[in-house]
Amino acid sequence: MSRDADYLQSILHHDIPLTRDMGLTVLDWHEQQLRLRLPLEANINHKSTMFGGSLYCGAVLAGWGWLHLRLKEEGIDDGHIVIQEGQISYPLPVTEDATAICPAPDAAVWKKFLTMYRRYGRARLTLNTRIVNAASDEDAVRFTGQYVLHR
Numbered sequence: 001m002s003r004d005a006d007y008l009q010s011i012l013h014h015d016i017p018l019t020r021d022m023g024l025t026v027l028d029w030h031e032q033q034l035r036l037r038l039p040l041e042a043n044i045n046h047k048s049t050m051f052g053g054s055l056y057c058g059a060v061l062a063g064w065g066w067l068h069l070r071l072k073e074e075g076i077d078d079g080h081i082v083i084q085e086g087q088i089s090y091p092l093p094v095t096e097d098a099t100a101i102c103p104a105p106d107a108a109v110w111k112k113f114l115t116m117y118r119r120y121g122r123a124r125l126t127l128n129t130r131i132v133n134a135a136s137d138e139d140a141v142r143f144t145g146q147y148v149l150h151r
Contacts, residue, residue: 004029004072008065019061022054026065032104034066038131039097050094055131059143060086062102063127067147070104074114078151084124085146092140094133100141102129113149121151 009026012019023042027035036058043054060083067081104110105127116123124146131141 002029004069007072008034008069011068012061012065016061018057022057024058024061027099029069032066032070034062034069034102036062036065036100037097038094038100040094047093048095050098052090055090055094055098055141056086056088056143058098058100059088059129059131059141060145062100062129063143063145063147066102066104066127067125067149070110071149076114076117079117079149080151082148082150083145084148086143087145088141088143090141092133092138094131094140097134098131098140099134100129100131102127117149122148124148 005026005028008029012024023039025037027037038050038054038058040050043050045051064081064083071079105125113123113125126144126146129143130139132138133140
Protein backbone atom coordinates (compact mmCIF):
# COMPACT_ATOMS: atom_id res chain seq x y z
CA MET A 1 0.00 0.00 0.00
CA SER A 2 1.29 3.47 -0.85
CA ARG A 3 1.90 6.21 1.67
CA ASP A 4 -1.19 8.09 0.40
CA ALA A 5 -3.31 4.95 0.71
CA ASP A 6 -2.06 4.35 4.27
CA TYR A 7 -2.74 8.00 5.11
CA LEU A 8 -6.31 7.90 3.75
CA GLN A 9 -7.12 4.63 5.48
CA SER A 10 -5.99 6.05 8.84
CA ILE A 11 -8.13 9.18 8.27
CA LEU A 12 -11.19 7.10 7.35
CA HIS A 13 -10.80 4.70 10.28
CA HIS A 14 -10.21 7.54 12.74
CA ASP A 15 -12.75 10.11 11.53
CA ILE A 16 -15.46 7.71 10.31
CA PRO A 17 -15.41 4.73 12.72
CA LEU A 18 -18.04 2.88 10.68
CA THR A 19 -15.33 2.21 8.08
CA ARG A 20 -13.51 -0.04 10.59
CA ASP A 21 -16.65 -2.07 11.25
CA MET A 22 -17.26 -2.38 7.50
CA GLY A 23 -13.73 -3.74 7.08
CA LEU A 24 -13.11 -1.07 4.45
CA THR A 25 -9.51 -0.82 3.30
CA VAL A 26 -7.78 1.47 0.84
CA LEU A 27 -6.29 -0.66 -1.93
CA ASP A 28 -4.46 2.04 -3.82
CA TRP A 29 -4.23 5.59 -5.07
CA HIS A 30 -2.66 5.49 -8.50
CA GLU A 31 -2.78 7.95 -11.41
CA GLN A 32 -5.57 9.90 -9.68
CA GLN A 33 -7.78 6.84 -9.27
CA LEU A 34 -8.82 5.57 -5.85
CA ARG A 35 -9.74 1.95 -5.13
CA LEU A 36 -11.31 0.77 -1.87
CA ARG A 37 -11.98 -2.83 -0.77
CA LEU A 38 -15.29 -3.82 0.82
CA PRO A 39 -15.33 -7.37 2.25
CA LEU A 40 -18.55 -9.33 1.83
CA GLU A 41 -18.34 -10.99 5.25
CA ALA A 42 -18.56 -7.71 7.21
CA ASN A 43 -21.35 -6.33 4.97
CA ILE A 44 -23.50 -9.37 4.18
CA ASN A 45 -27.28 -9.27 4.17
CA HIS A 46 -29.99 -11.91 4.57
CA LYS A 47 -29.69 -12.86 0.86
CA SER A 48 -25.95 -13.62 1.18
CA THR A 49 -25.10 -10.58 -0.93
CA MET A 50 -23.63 -7.26 0.10
CA PHE A 51 -26.01 -4.93 1.94
CA GLY A 52 -27.16 -1.99 -0.18
CA GLY A 53 -26.40 0.48 2.60
CA SER A 54 -22.79 -0.73 2.78
CA LEU A 55 -22.50 -0.36 -0.99
CA TYR A 56 -23.87 3.18 -0.81
CA CYS A 57 -21.46 4.04 1.97
CA GLY A 58 -18.52 2.55 0.05
CA ALA A 59 -19.43 4.50 -3.06
CA VAL A 60 -19.74 7.79 -1.14
CA LEU A 61 -16.45 7.17 0.65
CA ALA A 62 -14.61 6.42 -2.60
CA GLY A 63 -15.62 9.87 -3.88
CA TRP A 64 -14.91 11.54 -0.55
CA GLY A 65 -11.51 9.85 -0.34
CA TRP A 66 -10.68 10.75 -3.94
CA LEU A 67 -11.43 14.41 -3.28
CA HIS A 68 -9.52 14.37 0.01
CA LEU A 69 -6.36 13.00 -1.65
CA ARG A 70 -6.54 15.32 -4.68
CA LEU A 71 -6.95 18.36 -2.44
CA LYS A 72 -3.93 17.20 -0.42
CA GLU A 73 -1.92 17.00 -3.65
CA GLU A 74 -3.00 20.58 -4.47
CA GLY A 75 -1.92 21.77 -1.00
CA ILE A 76 -5.48 22.62 0.01
CA ASP A 77 -6.13 21.71 3.63
CA ASP A 78 -8.50 24.43 4.80
CA GLY A 79 -11.75 22.95 3.52
CA HIS A 80 -14.46 20.57 4.67
CA ILE A 81 -15.82 17.95 2.26
CA VAL A 82 -19.46 16.93 2.47
CA ILE A 83 -21.67 14.85 0.22
CA GLN A 84 -24.59 16.99 -0.92
CA GLU A 85 -26.43 14.60 -3.19
CA GLY A 86 -26.05 11.08 -4.51
CA GLN A 87 -27.74 8.83 -7.03
CA ILE A 88 -27.09 5.11 -7.06
CA SER A 89 -28.11 2.11 -9.11
CA TYR A 90 -27.53 -1.56 -8.34
CA PRO A 91 -27.55 -3.40 -11.70
CA LEU A 92 -25.95 -6.58 -10.27
CA PRO A 93 -25.77 -8.22 -6.85
CA VAL A 94 -22.43 -8.13 -5.05
CA THR A 95 -21.76 -11.75 -4.15
CA GLU A 96 -18.12 -11.55 -3.05
CA ASP A 97 -15.62 -8.99 -1.82
CA ALA A 98 -15.99 -5.80 -3.82
CA THR A 99 -13.86 -2.95 -5.10
CA ALA A 100 -15.10 0.65 -5.16
CA ILE A 101 -13.36 2.66 -7.89
CA CYS A 102 -13.39 6.44 -8.25
CA PRO A 103 -11.53 7.85 -11.26
CA ALA A 104 -10.61 11.48 -11.83
CA PRO A 105 -13.15 13.80 -13.43
CA ASP A 106 -12.30 15.63 -16.62
CA ALA A 107 -9.32 17.99 -16.18
CA ALA A 108 -11.37 21.05 -17.16
CA VAL A 109 -14.01 20.19 -14.53
CA TRP A 110 -11.31 19.84 -11.87
CA LYS A 111 -9.72 23.16 -12.85
CA LYS A 112 -13.08 24.95 -12.63
CA PHE A 113 -13.73 23.36 -9.21
CA LEU A 114 -10.38 24.62 -7.89
CA THR A 115 -10.96 28.10 -9.32
CA MET A 116 -14.39 28.34 -7.69
CA TYR A 117 -13.06 27.19 -4.33
CA ARG A 118 -10.12 29.56 -4.34
CA ARG A 119 -12.32 32.47 -5.38
CA TYR A 120 -15.43 31.88 -3.25
CA GLY A 121 -14.40 29.42 -0.52
CA ARG A 122 -17.03 26.96 -1.75
CA ALA A 123 -17.28 24.67 -4.76
CA ARG A 124 -19.20 21.63 -6.00
CA LEU A 125 -17.77 18.61 -7.79
CA THR A 126 -19.57 15.63 -9.28
CA LEU A 127 -17.70 12.32 -9.04
CA ASN A 128 -18.67 8.96 -10.47
CA THR A 129 -17.90 5.77 -8.59
CA ARG A 130 -18.47 2.20 -9.57
CA ILE A 131 -18.31 -0.95 -7.49
CA VAL A 132 -17.36 -4.30 -8.97
CA ASN A 133 -17.28 -7.85 -7.63
CA ALA A 134 -13.63 -8.72 -6.94
CA ALA A 135 -13.45 -11.35 -9.71
CA SER A 136 -15.15 -9.19 -12.32
CA ASP A 137 -14.81 -5.80 -13.92
CA GLU A 138 -18.55 -5.54 -14.54
CA ASP A 139 -20.34 -2.72 -12.69
CA ALA A 140 -22.47 -4.04 -9.84
CA VAL A 141 -23.07 -0.50 -8.54
CA ARG A 142 -22.97 2.89 -10.25
CA PHE A 143 -22.94 6.03 -8.12
CA THR A 144 -22.89 9.71 -8.98
CA GLY A 145 -22.24 12.02 -6.05
CA GLN A 146 -22.12 15.76 -5.75
CA TYR A 147 -19.54 16.80 -3.18
CA VAL A 148 -19.20 20.27 -1.71
CA LEU A 149 -15.97 21.72 -0.41
CA HIS A 150 -16.34 24.74 1.87
CA ARG A 151 -14.15 26.72 4.23
